[in-house]
Amino acid sequence: MERAKRKKFVRYAEGAELYSMGLTKFQELAKDAKACYKINQLVLVNLDVIDEYLETFRITEDSFYK
Template sequence: MAYSYKSYSQTKDVMKKYVNATEGSIIYSLGKTRFMALAKEAGAVYKVGASALVNTEEFEQYLEQFLEPAKPLPKHTWRNQKES
């Protein structure tokens, strides 16, 4: 899989349903080992012969449980540090 200059949201409609460890690590910006460990926890790994494929839809549903709410940044952080 070649690198693309498009964002993930632009390519989501044409993305594969099943990816291997290398493709998944590129898509999700994780290492191969960490990606496969999370995929196994999600139950999204399918063994086909000697290769393992990950169902991206199941994997993304699993990732949603790790979502943290955004924290607002304090205003004028630089000014407050400068005055102290």
């Protein structure tokens, strides 16, 4: 999804679908990234924070890609 047109905040289920991962794994990722906003019983996840956090896991070693 083009960055300019996508939502900034999503619920867990929508985020898991956007990132093609299971709900529990996305919840864990969001919490580890400290990307959660809680409003009463509603939890929203900031996708910009998630993207920044995911970049820390990028594999840059050439040996991985051989």
